[in-house]
Amino acid sequence: MEGLGYSLLLLLILIGLSFLAVCLSFIREKKITAEQQAQKAQDEIYKFLTEQPVPPTTHQQQAWLAFGAPIFLQFNEPLKEVRPEVSLLSISQYRQFLKQRWCITDSESAQVIIEHLLTLQDAHQLDALLEHKQQEVQQYLAAFTADNDPTSLEEAKKTSSTYAWDTARAIAVTRWCFWCGYLTEETMWRYIKQAAQTAQTCGLGSWVDYSVSILLGQKLSEPKRLHRNLDSDLLRLLGSSVYSPRTADHLPPAREYEIAIWREFDFIYHAKAF
Structure with a gap:
């Protein structure tokens, strides 16, 4: 044994x-x-930067990009430039993401989706839900404004549209499509400018209204989809010094510097002529 x-x-x-x-x-x-x-990823981005040298953005272009900042932060992307960074996903991964999430595979499909967003097609449908989902909306707003300095609940309640959910995504999708070779630089800037100008004319003319509009759009359209600390990113962009434990993550140094983009540019920004 x-x-x-x-x-x-x-x-x-x-x-x-x-x-x-x-x-x-x-x-x-x-x-x-x-x-x-x-x-x-590094090789693909280096190749992009070599074959498609993009000049640094102007102040006016940075002001337009500011309207895409909440989505850029979700992907840890630069807020003020359109050039990709080597620390990002590979161009191939962005192509795969656009295909799976947005059904974008070429220039034609890219323009169809971007123009869909620019005309606020999703926002029009979501706005119709606002009246019928007031209880959920009030919960979202109460959680977002609780104990934070730049946004009060009464001010947040003034927002009556989810327009910003479409314009912010339009800018992000446009830049991704440029990186993937689906749009020229000229077309990219035309779309980004159009999205920024649409945002400036649709809402109440403030970054607080823009933030609440994005938050409501995300909550109503994708209630079960996890967005990495979207509320925290919006509060940071607004200049809040209040962070809850669940959102107390740290941004890379470059992003910490860029996070002041909404305080740097007025909601309606006009570049000075020199």
């Missing part, structure tokens, strides 16, 4: 070692794959 027990113990040890070897091999391969993906 002793010999049988020893043999069983030895067998269990061999099985354990074999399992450990498989696990280590899997971890090693996963690490190599992650490194390869990171290198691929």
Whole structure:
């Protein structure tokens, strides 16, 4: 019996070692794959920057991009430039995302989706829901304005449209399509300018109204979809010093510097002539 027990113990040890070897091999391969993906992302973005040199943005262009800032922060993207950074996802990953999330695969489909957003088609449908979902809306607003300095509940209640959910996404999708080669630089800026001007004429003319409009649009259209600390990002852009524990994440230094973009540019910004 002793010999049988020893043999069983030895067998269990061999099985354990074999399992450990498989696990280590899997971890090693996963690490190599992650490194390869990171290198691929860098190579694709370096290629983009080499083949498509984009000049630094002007102050007026940065003011237009400010309207896409909440979506840019969701993806940890630059707020003031249209050039991609090497720390971002690969161009291939952006193409895959546009295909799966937006059904965008080429220039034609890109323009169809962007123009859909620019004409506030989603916002018109969501605005019709606002009256019927007042209880949920009040809950969203109460949670967003609780204990934070720049936004009061009474001020938030003045927002009556989800227009900003469409304009902010239009700007983000436009820049992604430019990165993926679906839009020219000229067309990109035309769409971004149009989205910013639409936002300036649709709402109450303030970044608070814009923030609440985005928040309501997201909550009403995608209530079960997780957006990484969207409320926190909006409060930061507004200049709030209040963060709840659930949203106390830290931004990279570059983003911490850019986060003041809404305080740098008035909601309706006109570049000075020099």
